[in-house]
Amino acid sequence: MTWLILATLLATVSADDQVPLEYHNQNKSETASSKNRAPMRLNIDVRYDSTTGTVTVIGSDSMEAEVYLHDAYGNVIDYSPSIDACFVISTPGAYVICIQGDGWEAIGEINV
Numbered sequence: 001m002t003w004l005i006l007a008t009l010l011a012t013v014s015a016d017d018q019v020p021l022e023y024h025n026q027n028k029s030e031t032a033s034s035k036n037r038a039p040m041r042l043n044i045d046v047r048y049d050s051t052t053g054t055v056t057v058i059g060s061d062s063m064e065a066e067v068y069l070h071d072a073y074g075n076v077i078d079y080s081p082s083i084d085a086c087f088v089i090s091t092p093g094a095y096v097i098c099i100q101g102d103g104w105e106a107i108g109e110i111n112v
Contacts (some may be wrong), residue, residue, distance in 0.1 A: 019046040019108040026103050046097055048110050053090055055097060059083035065101035
């Protein structure tokens with residue numbers, strides 16, 4: 001029983017929290033038939049590690065996108081010109097990660 005509690009505690013402390021993303025198509029020329037399509041999905045993994053205070057963004061090698069980290073007031077805190085990025089958050093609060101590609105964007109919220 002003690003081992004189970006210890007293993008659960010260690011898994012909780014060392015695990016990264018995956019940040020859920022909302023995907024948006026920025027193509028303005030949508031037709032009426034395209035509004036019934038399934039939601040957009042991209043191969044992007046965003047994780048927040050609470051032990052180190054880092055946000056890691058990883059995308060596929062062929063993906064071109066810029067990554068922005070905003071605070072709760074919309075101010076840009078950090079920026080990366082490529083999809084593979086790592087940011088350090090040192091102040092508690094609410095943050096928004098915004099990943100912008102050609103014709104699409106992905107947005108996720110992080111509460112520290």
